[in-house]
Amino acid sequence: MKTPPPVGGPRSKREFDLPERSEDDVRRASKILAALRKRYPDAHCELNASSPHELLVATILSAQATDVGVNKATPGLFKAFPTPKDYAHATPADIEPHVKTLNFWRNKSKNLHGAMTLVADRHGGDVPATMPDLLALPGVARKTANVVLGNAFGINIGVVVDTHVSRISQRFGLTRETDPKKIEPDLMALFPRPSWCLLSHLLIFHGRRACKARGATCTEDAICRRFCSNARSD
Ligand code: SF4
Secondary structure: OOOOOOOOHHHHHHHHOOOOOOHHHHHHHHHHHHHHHHHOOOOOOOOOOOOHHHHHHHHHHOOOOOHHHHHHHHHHHHHHOOOHHHHHHOOHHHHHHHHOOOOOHHHHHHHHHHHHHHHHHHOOOOOOOOHHHHHOOOOOOHHHHHHHHHHHHOOOOOOOOOHHHHHHHHHOOOOOOOOHHHHHHHHHHHOOHHHHHHHHHHHHHHHHHOOOOOOOOOOOOHHHHHHOHHHHOO
């Protein structure tokens, strides 16, 4: 596992060409991070996987699907295809029965087959640990690559922006953007680089546990009351 560079700030800004954020914004972000860490000390990736290639497979499957649904499908899949080579030696049709409970299973089967074939053939069976190599795999966009780099390799190269991270970031006033591609650099500019992977887990934990899309607990939650525009306007 690679050691992340020292706390973000100017160095991360130079390295990643991030937007300018005021010192007040950075201070407020740091308070949000501290409050979420205190609330969710065990925040972690909720996809079950015991190796980088299993995490990559689970993350490809998680598009438009719940982690719970993916975790139900993967034990059988991982047993049938224990290594990237096993996917490569199979066909997409062989993979399909194991993922049929998930949205877009036909396409995901193709992507799993394509991605694992490249991992086996081009990378000797080891999931590559760089953003460009991961983005070259079928079914892998920046969000999936960030999940794998952060959780399998401890590399903070970006922030995972899913629906929860988007919603909470907007409501907590961390970004005015709505496009995940623009939300990500806003968050990278506000939070120290070593916290980027954890940050997404914390926002996802809060999104899942306190801020459900419907029936949000807006006026009841101390963190919400402190930081969310929704709670303050209630
Ligand atoms: S105040 Fe409401 S909308 Fe804001 S994060 Fe909390 S639950 Fe979600």
